[in-house]
Amino acid sequence: xxxxxxxxxxxxxxxxxxxxxxxxxxxxxxxxxxxxxxxxxxxxxxxxxxxxxxxxxxxxxxxxxxxxxxxxxxxxxxxxxxxxxxxxxxxxxxxxxxxxxxxxxxxxxxxxxxxxxxxxxxxxxxxxxxxxxxxxxxxxxxxxxxxxxxxxxxxxxxxxxxxxxxxxxxxxxxxxxxxxxxxxxxxxxxxxxxxxxxxxxxxxxxxxxxxxxxxxxxxxxxxxxxxxxxxxxxxxxxxxxxxxxxxxxxxxxxxxxxxxxxxxxxxxxxxxxxxxxxxxxxxxxxxxxxxxxxxxxxxxxxxxxxxxxxxxxxxxxxxxxxxxxxxxxxxxxxx
Amino acid sequence: xxxxxxxxxxxxxxxxxxxxxxxxxxxxxxxxxxxxxxxxxxxxxxxxxxxxxxxxxxxxxxxxxxxxxxxxxxxxxxxxxxxxxxxxxxxxxxxxxxxxxxxxxxxxxxxxxxxxxxxxxxxxxxxxxxxxxxxxxxxxxxxxxxxxxxxxxxxxxxxxxxxxxxxxxxxxxxxxxxxxxxxxxxxxxxxxxxxxxxxxxxxxxxxxxxxxxxxxxxxxxxxxxxxxxxxxxxxxxxxxxxxxxxxxxxxxxxxxxxxxxxxxxxxxxxxxxxxxxxxxxxxxxxxxxxxxxxxxxxxxxxxxxxxxxxxxxxxxxxxxxxxxxxxxxxxxxxxxxx
Numbered sequence: 041x042x043x044x045x046x047x048x049x050x051x052x053x054x055x056x057x058x059x060x061x062x063x064x065x066x067x068x069x070x071x072x073x074x075x076x077x078x079x080x081x082x083x084x085x086x087x088x089x090x091x092x093x094x095x096x097x098x099x100x101x102x103x104x105x106x107x108x109x110x111x112x113x114x115x116x117x118x119x120x121x122x123x124x125x126x127x128x129x130x131x132x133x134x135x136x137x138x139x140x141x142x143x144x145x146x147x148x149x150x151x152x153x154x155x156x157x158x159x160x161x162x163x164x165x166x167x168x169x170x171x172x173x174x175x176x177x178x179x180x181x182x183x184x185x186x187x188x189x190x191x192x193x194x195x196x197x198x199x200x201x202x203x204x205x206x207x208x209x210x211x212x213x214x215x216x217x218x219x220x221x222x223x224x225x226x227x228x229x230x231x232x233x234x235x236x237x238x239x240x241x242x243x244x245x246x247x248x249x250x251x252x253x254x255x256x257x258x259x260x261x262x263x264x265x266x267x268x269x270x271x272x273x274x275x276x277x278x279x280x281x282x283x284x285x286x287x288x289x290x291x292x293x294x295x296x297x298x299x300x301x302x303x304x305x306x307x308x309x310x311x312x313x314x315x316x317x318x319x320x321x322x323x324x325x326x327x328x329x330x331x332x333x334x335x336x337x338x339x340x341x342x343x344x345x346x347x348x349x350x351x352x353x354x355x356x357x358x359x360x361x362x363x364x365x366x367x368x369x370x371x372x373x374x375x
Numbered sequence: 376x377x378x379x380x381x382x383x384x385x386x387x388x389x390x391x392x393x394x395x396x397x398x399x400x401x402x403x404x405x406x407x408x409x410x411x412x413x414x415x416x417x418x419x420x421x422x423x424x425x426x427x428x429x430x431x432x433x434x435x436x437x438x439x440x441x442x443x444x445x446x447x448x449x450x451x452x453x454x455x456x457x458x459x460x461x462x463x464x465x466x467x468x469x470x471x472x473x474x475x476x477x478x479x480x481x482x483x484x485x486x487x488x489x490x491x492x493x494x495x496x497x498x499x500x501x502x503x504x505x506x507x508x509x510x511x512x513x514x515x516x517x518x519x520x521x522x523x524x525x526x527x528x529x530x531x532x533x534x535x536x537x538x539x540x541x542x543x544x545x546x547x548x549x550x551x552x553x554x555x556x557x558x559x560x561x562x563x564x565x566x567x568x569x570x571x572x573x574x575x576x577x578x579x580x581x582x583x584x585x586x587x588x589x590x591x592x593x594x595x596x597x598x599x600x601x602x603x604x605x606x607x608x609x610x611x612x613x614x615x616x617x618x619x620x621x622x623x624x625x626x627x628x629x630x631x632x633x634x635x636x637x638x639x640x641x642x643x644x645x646x647x648x649x650x651x652x653x654x655x656x657x658x659x660x661x662x663x664x665x666x667x668x669x670x671x672x673x674x675x676x677x678x679x680x681x682x683x684x685x686x687x688x689x690x691x692x693x694x695x696x697x698x699x700x701x702x703x704x705x706x707x708x709x710x711x712x713x
Binding site: 294 | 436486496568571
C-alpha cells in the first residue's frame with residue numbers, strides 16, 4: 041500500500057525538479073558581471089539593448105514586459121513579429137541614454153558589454169544604477185572576456201555555452217518564470233545534442249568563419265579561436281584555422297589560403313556598412329580572387345552561408361548549429 | 376661620370392632586391408625556390424607545375440604589394456622633396472596640403488553616408504576628398520597670400536587640414552557606430568593588404584609621372600632653394616612653376632592616399648636623409664629620394680607582415696617607429712654640424 045505512494049511521490053519530485061521550480065522569493069539578489077543586482081519584485085518594464093536579449097525574453101514569454109528594444113542586427117524571428125510590432129524600437133543601433141531611461145525601465149538587458157562598459161556606448165552601468173535601474177549583462181559577453189582589449193573584445197578563455205543557459209536561468213528567476221526557463225534550456229540542450237549527433241562520422245575537418253571586411257580586397261574580419269563561432273565549430277568536431285584570442289581579428293588572405301580549410305562559413309546580415317556585409321559580394325570575391333578561387337573549399341563549393349545572429353550568444357546559435365551540421369553532413373568528405 | 380653610373384646601378388639593384396624580398400617574405404612561408412619558379416612562370420612562361428595557391432599568393436598578393444609599396448614610397452618621397460624645396464620648410468610633408476584630412480572626409484562620406492550608392496568605392500571617395508581639400512587650401516592660400524610668399528600656403532594647409540579633420544570627426548560622431556569608425560580608421564592608418572594589379576597600374580605610373588615632372592623642373596627647384604626672389608631673377612615663372620609642382624605633388628599624394636591610406640613619415644624623412652647623403656642638387660636628390668622611399672616602404676611593409684607572427688601591423692606604425700628616431704638623429708646631426 042505504501043510503496044506506490046512512495047513511487048508517486050518520488051516520481052513527482054523527480055519530475056518537479058526537472059520542470060517546475062519554486063517561485064522566486066523577492067527581494068532577489070543576483071550577481072551579474074561584477075555588479076550586485078537587487079530586485080524588490082519582478083521588473084514590470086524592461087528595455088533591451090541587443091537583439092539576443094530581446095528574443096530571449098520573447099522566448100521566455102515575457103514580451104508584455106518589454107518597454108523598448110534596440111541594437112537590431114536582423115529582422116525579428118517570425119514567431120515574435122506580432123508581439124514585437126507593439127513594442128517601440130528605440131533605435132536600430134545603440135540607443136541614446138535618455139531614450140532608454142525615458143521608458144522608465146526597471147531593468148535594462150544588455151547583450152554586449154561595450155554598450156554599458158567603462159566607455160559605455162550608451163552609458164556606464166553606474167549611470168543606470170544611480171537612477172535605480174538594474175542592468176543585466178549577458179554572461180556570454182562578460183565571463184572570461186576583456187572588452188577593453190581588441191576591436192570586439194578579447195576572450196581570456198573559450199566561450200562556454202553554459203553562459204547562455206545561465207542567462208536564461210537568471211532571467212527566468214528575475215521574472216519569476218522559472219519553469220519556462222527550465223523548459224527552454226532543456227529544448228536548447230536537446231537541439232545541441234541532435235546537431236552533434238548528426239555529424240558524428242565527419243572528422244578532421246577545418247573551417248574559416250568570415251564575418252565581413254572593411255573593404256572587399258582587404259584583410260577580412262574572421263572568427264577568433266575562443267569566440268562563439270569557434271565554439272560552434274568545435275562542438276561539431278571542426279577545427280578553426282584562425283589562432284587569435286580576439287573576438288573578430290583580421291587575418292590576411294595569404295594566411296587563410298595557405299591554411300586551406302575544408303569549408304568556409306560566411307555571414308549573412310542585413311547590415312550594409314561595408315560592401316562585404318553582403319554575402320553575395322563575399323561569394324563573388326571568393327570565386328574571382330586569383331588565390332581564394334583555388335582554395336579547396338571554394339573549388340568544391342563548400343561554402344556555408346550562416347545568419348550573423350547565429351554567430352552570437354543567442355538562441356539563434358542553436359539553429360545555426362543545426363544548419364552547420366546539416367551542411368557539413370551533406371558534403372562528401374574523406375573520413 | 377662612372378661613379379655616378381655605379382651609384383645608379385647600385386641603387387637599382389637595391390630596389391630590385393627589396394622587391395624580391397617583398398615577394399619572398401610574407402605572412403606564411405613559401406620556399407624561395409618556389410617563389411623564383413613562380414616569377415619564371417609568369418615572366419617567361421617557364422611552365423613549372425606549382426600549387427595554384429602559392430602561385431597566386433606570390434604573383435597576385437605579394438608582388439603587387441611590393442610594387443605598390445615601392446611606388447607609394449617613391450611618390451611620397453618625391454612629393455616631400457618638392458614641397459620642402461618650394462616652401463623652404465624642412466617640416467613640409469605631402470600631407471601638409473590637407474590631402475590626408477580631405478581623403479578621410481571623402482572616405483567617410485562614402486562609407487557612412489552611402490554617397491554614390493555603392494558605385495563609388497572608398498578609394499574614389501578618398502581621392503575626390505583629397506583633391507577637394509587641396510582646392511580649398513590653394514584658394515585660401517591665394518586669397519590670403521602675398522604673391523610669391525610661401526608661408527601662406529603652409530598656414531592654409533594647416534587650416535584646411537583642421538577643417539577637414541573636424542568634418543570627419545563630425546560625420547563619424549553623427550552617423551557611425553564605433554565599429555564602423557574602426558573599419559575606416561584601420562584603412563586610413565595605411566593598409567597595403569587590399570592591393571591587387573589594378574592598384575599597381577595606378578600607383579606606378581603616378582609615381583613615375585610625378586618624378587618625371589619634377590626632374591623636368593629640377594633647375595627651377597634648385598633655384599627655389601635660394602628663395603622665390605632669386606628664382607624670379609633667374610627668369611623662372613615663379614607662380615606658374617610653383618602652382619604646377621604643388622598640384623603635381625597633391626595629385627600624386629591623393630592617388631597614393633586613395634590606394635593605401637595615409638602612410639606617414641616617408642615623405643618627411645626620406646628627402647632629409649637623401650639631402651644629408653647627396654646634398655641639395657635636385658638632379659641627384661630627386662631620383663635618390665624616390666629610390667630611397669621605395670626601398671624604405673617595401674622594407675617597412677615586409678617588417679609589418681613578419682614582426683608579429685600571424686598578425687599584420689599597420690605599415691604606418693612601422694614607418695613612424697623607424698622614421699621618428701631617424702628624424703631625431705637627423706635633427707641632432709644638424710645641430711652638431713652647425
